[in-house]
Amino acid sequence: MTVQNTGASEITVFTARKVITMDTTLPEATAVAVRDGLVLEVGSLETLKPWLDRYAHTVDRQFEDKILMPGFIDPHLHPSMAAVILQMEFLTAMEWRLPWGTVQPVTTQDAFFARLKELSDNMEDPDAPLFTWGYHRNWHGVITKPMIDEVVGDRPVILWHRSFHEIIVNSKALEWMEITRESLGNHPQAKFDDGHFFEMGLHKASSKLTPYLMAPERAMDGLNRLREVAHFGGHTTLGDMAVGIFDLDMEYAGAKLMYDNDQTPFRIQMIANAMGLSATNKSHQKTLELIDALPERNTHRLRFSNHVKLFTDGAFFSQLMQLGEPGYLDGHHGEWLMPPESFEEAAELYWKSGYRIHVHCTGDMGLELALDVLEKLQWERPRFDHRFTIEHFGLSTPEQVRRLKALGGCVSANVYYLHELGDQYAEAGVGYERASQIGRLGTCIREGVPTALHSDYTMAPALPLNNAWVAVNRVTSQGTVMAPTECLSVEDALKAITIEAAYVMGLEHEVGSLRAGKKADMVVLEQNPYDIDPMALKDIPIWGTIFEGAVFPIVKKNA
Amino acid sequence: MPNHPALPFTIIGGYLGAGKTTLINQMLSDPNAPRIGLLVNDFGAINIDATLIEAEDDDVISLNNGCICCKLTDSLGDAVDMLAARHAELDHIVLEASGVSDPTRLKAYAHGNPLLQPGPVVTLVDCVNVRTQANDKFVKHLVRHQIQHADLLLLTKQDLLDPSAFEPVSDWIKTLSSAPQVRATEAPITLLSLLEAAWHFADHTTEESWVDHTHVSWHYPATQRLSRKMICDILSTASSGLVRAKGWFTDERNALCLLQFSQGRVEITEATESASRDAAARSSGLVFLSPDPDFDFSALNDLLDSCKA
Ligand SMILES: [Zn+2]
Ligand SMILES: [Zn+2]
Numbered sequence: 001m002t003v004q005n006t007g008a009s010e011i012t013v014f015t016a017r018k019v020i021t022m023d024t025t026l027p028e029a030t031a032v033a034v035r036d037g038l039v040l041e042v043g044s045l046e047t048l049k050p051w052l053d054r055y056a057h058t059v060d061r062q063f064e065d066k067i068l069m070p071g072f073i074d075p076h077l078h079p080s081m082a083a084v085i086l087q088m089e090f091l092t093a094m095e096w097r098l099p100w101g102t103v104q105p106v107t108t109q110d111a112f113f114a115r116l117k118e119l120s121d122n123m124e125d126p127d128a129p130l131f132t133w134g135y136h137r138n139w140h141g142v143i144t145k146p147m148i149d150e151v152v153g154d155r156p157v158i159l160w161h162r163s164f165h166e167i168i169v170n171s172k173a174l175e176w177m178e179i180t181r182e183s184l185g186n187h188p189q190a191k192f193d194d195g196h197f198f199e200m201g202l203h204k205a206s207s208k209l210t211p212y213l214m215a216p217e218r219a220m221d222g223l224n225r226l227r228e229v230a231h232f233g234g235h236t237t238l239g240d241m242a243v244g245i246f247d248l249d250m251e252y253a254g255a256k257l258m259y260d261n262d263q264t265p266f267r268i269q270m271i272a273n274a275m276g277l278s279a280t281n282k283s284h285q286k287t288l289e290l291i292d293a294l295p296e297r298n299t300h301r302l303r304f305s306n307h308v309k310l311f312t313d314g315a316f317f318s319q320l321m322q323l324g325e326p327g328y329l330d331g332h333h334g335e336w337l338m339p340p341e342s343f344e345e346a347a348e349l350y351w352k353s354g355y356r357i358h359v360h361c362t363g364d365m366g367l368e369l370a371l372d373v374l375e376k377l378q379w380e381r382p383r384f385d386h387r388f389t390i391e392h393f394g395l396s397t398p399e400q401v402r403r404l405k406a407l408g409g410c411v412s413a414n415v416y417y418l419h420e421l422g423d424q425y426a427e428a429g430v431g432y433e434r435a436s437q438i439g440r441l442g443t444c445i446r447e448g449v450p451t452a453l454h455s456d457y458t459m460a461p462a463l464p465l466n467n468a469w470v471a472v473n474r475v476t477s478q479g480t481v482m483a484p485t486e487c488l489s490v491e492d493a494l495k496a497i498t499i500e501a502a503y504v505m506g507l508e509h510e511v512g513s514l515r516a517g518k519k520a521d522m523v524v525l526e527q528n529p530y531d532i533d534p535m536a537l538k539d540i541p542i543w544g545t546i547f548e549g550a551v552f553p554i555v556k557k558n559a
Numbered sequence: 560m561p562n563h564p565a566l567p568f569t570i571i572g573g574y575l576g577a578g579k580t581t582l583i584n585q586m587l588s589d590p591n592a593p594r595i596g597l598l599v600n601d602f603g604a605i606n607i608d609a610t611l612i613e614a615e616d617d618d619v620i621s622l623n624n625g626c627i628c629c630k631l632t633d634s635l636g637d638a639v640d641m642l643a644a645r646h647a648e649l650d651h652i653v654l655e656a657s658g659v660s661d662p663t664r665l666k667a668y669a670h671g672n673p674l675l676q677p678g679p680v681v682t683l684v685d686c687v688n689v690r691t692q693a694n695d696k697f698v699k700h701l702v703r704h705q706i707q708h709a710d711l712l713l714l715t716k717q718d719l720l721d722p723s724a725f726e727p728v729s730d731w732i733k734t735l736s737s738a739p740q741v742r743a744t745e746a747p748i749t750l751l752s753l754l755e756a757a758w759h760f761a762d763h764t765t766e767e768s769w770v771d772h773t774h775v776s777w778h779y780p781a782t783q784r785l786s787r788k789m790i791c792d793i794l795s796t797a798s799s800g801l802v803r804a805k806g807w808f809t810d811e812r813n814a815l816c817l818l819q820f821s822q823g824r825v826e827i828t829e830a831t832e833s834a835s836r837d838a839a840a841r842s843s844g845l846v847f848l849s850p851d852p853d854f855d856f857s858a859l860n861d862l863l864d865s866c867k868a
């Protein structure tokens with residue numbers, strides 16, 4: 001047959017050892033035909049013939065010994081926040097694999113200071129400040145200003161806590177920030193002698209540090225680093241799950257400048273932070289009008305849609321989640337990020353305006369509030385296919401999962417909490433039973449709740465295979481297996497980082513699996529995740545990605 | 560640092576629906592009100608009269624909680640410092656705490672700024688709904704906490720309550736807190752009267768809570784004028800044995816002054832016109848605190864007597 005000349009672009013066929021489509025109708029294939037950024041057809045060179053006979057094409061065999069999957073999707077992270085953190089050196093108790101090198105875990109104070117000194121010695125500019133992120137008292141012990149001075153005294157050193165809720169600095173840093181003993185008054189949570197800033201005292205340091213870190217050239221450098229991080233993890237779609245976390249226009253402008261071009265191998269779904277915007281707009285109604293108009297700003301890679309973000313309870317890493325009985329081991333209480341009535345009012349407005357609502361819920365009482373409100377809204381104005389999504393899903397009860405299913409909700413979980421905090425929260429948080437059941441995902445699957453995984457980067461590494469590995473194995477950082485009844489199968493875990501992640505963001509018709517008509521977004525793996533020991537899931541090498549048909553290899557770099 | 564008296568800092572808290580916004584509007588529309596810098600820390604529902612906002616725009620700042628998934632910024636803390644820096648143009652800073660915040664924690668902002676004088680927490684209590692809220696599965700701890708940690712309770716919506724129902728509510732609140740109760744409907748609340756009441760009670764409660772079992776305290780009446788410089792000298796030499804000192808005295812130029820001494824640091828600030836003058840009148844004299852049970856207060860007494868200006 002002759003090739004017809006219709007003016008259509010040329011077809012590229014990628015062949016592979018195996019194509020794992022994440023489409024249950026045709027789960028496996030060996031070739032994917034791509035044209036104009038879309039999948040024309042998935043199958044084999046044989047079955048693709050009707051296309052190949054008609055149109056000009058090339059067969060790209062470079063992945064013939066590799067595995068192709070739909071590109072990974074992280075439906076919840078915060079690029080503008082990551083841009084700040086990625087300017088810091090990671091000095092952490094956990095391993096962090098980054099595009100520019102793997103950070104080995106540092107779990108003692110001696111090792112912490114040794115690494116700190118090494119980092120300082122390796123810096124070219126003798127006066128530049130050294131920012132680190134990842135300090136945690138449980139691992140690194142109490143650290144104070146004079147102790148840092150002894151190790152690094154000649155440049156400003158700023159240690160940012162793992163949870164972001166504390167900062168410890170040396171004398172040079174206090175000088176650099178122009179913080180004097182007098183300027184701190186008698187602040188109970190900003191200690192000059194210890195160089196320690198926490199809780200309400202944090203802003204005394206952060207008000208000097210964040211403007212530095214958010215200065216345009218540094219913020220852009222941070223956003224650029226996030227692009228590498230996202231690519232390194234194998235992502236082709238991200239969800240910015242609270243645009244407006246600092247300043248909506250600034251965040252949008254930064255994203256547009258950095259990501260809206262052909263160097264970026266992913267798209268970003270932008271979900272507005274309705275809570276933050278309502279505080280500056282002084283009414284939920286005005287905020288709704290503003291959010292309604294956001295899709296006018298859509299570009300090829302940056303897209304707003306009918307999804308919004310709301311919040312119930314406080315942060316999981318700082319034990320500010322709201323718990324039902326019997327509460328915390330030490331009897332303290334969590335926090336609400338919005339008054340429950342205010343949450344309800346906002347949820348009602350967006351629900352009745354047809355929005356799909358994502359709710360940050362960390363503790364079981366936070367989840368309870370979201371469920372009570374969802375139940376009330378379903379009673380008042382029933383909706384199908386509303387994608388009301390529980391974000392984070394730290395602690396929950398089995399009954400709540402059943403209720404969530406009955407009400408039609410979804411889960412987007414940060415299951416990494418279990419890995420990093422499981423042992424710690426058993427000892428000094430909520431006791432063993434509940435700590436071991438952080439991220440109750442097995443129950444979600446059994447009940448049929450659509451379940452996705454996210455990183456909320458840097459709450460968890462932006463490595464979908466690593467999050468899938470936690471969900472499948474439920475191994476903590478201490479090597480304990482917690483609540484194995486809640487483990488996911490490899491298939492469910494892979495769905496949670498592809499098609500289900502697309503589903504919670506309302507993108508399942510475009511991305512998340514490979515079939516005719518979808519975006520030609522793929523991740524190229526060196527091993528088949530189904531053929532290996534599930535404990536090796538996180539170590540599968542990623543060769544690179546394909547975004548809308550364009551190949552983006554991961555270039556190996558040295559730290 | 561210019562020689563301005565520290566700016567009083569008052570926190571107005573209470574759960575949603577307790578009438579914080581009404582009170583603030585009342586304050587802003589009072590022509591006799593002192594110049595206040597107002598910080599509003601709340602969500603969506605807030606609806607301050609637009610004309611008032613326009614009039615006061617510069618001094619009304621609305622914010623959301625800086626803390627979401629993590630805490631890289633704290634816009635409220637930054638705003639407090641920003642307003643404090645404008646102390647020359649203001650008489651008072653009022654922070655309207657969000658319905659879900661712990662007002663006592665917010666006090667730390669004032670302690671952390673030498674331009675500010677940490678003041679009381681006024682909690683507004685909705686008489687109609689408070690008992691329901693105090694048993695609500697989501698907010699019971701929060702609502703009780705806000706009452707328990709108030710320096711002054713302003714009871715609102717009494718007019719919506721059956722007259723016979725008020726006493727039981729008031730009594731029930733007393734089981735949570737011994738803080739004085741003021742009824743919002745008894746007389747129109749002016750900012751001045753509220754702040755004066757709050758500052759008066761706050762001063763007493765803080766002083767009592769100072770005197771715990773591990774420290775000894777001593778009161779110096781300070782009935783005569785005292786030299787500022789000499790007080791400073793005494794405190795810096797005697798500081799090894801003293802942890803804190805606080806109170807009101809009149810200085811050599813007949814100015815009413817607030818003395819604060821802690822962590823080895825002496826701070827003397829002149830009283831502002833209204834609120835603090837009233838507070839000073841009711842609790843004159845200086846209180847000294849030492850961890851040493853054998854601290855020689857009689858020697859200190861002699862030294863202070865010798866400071867008379
Ligand atoms: Zn988040
Ligand atoms: Zn969150």
Ligand SMILES: [Zn+2]
Binds near residue numbers: 315318626627629
């Ligand atoms: Zn936080």
Ligand SMILES: [Zn+2]
Binds near residue numbers: 704707708
């Ligand atoms: Zn309490």
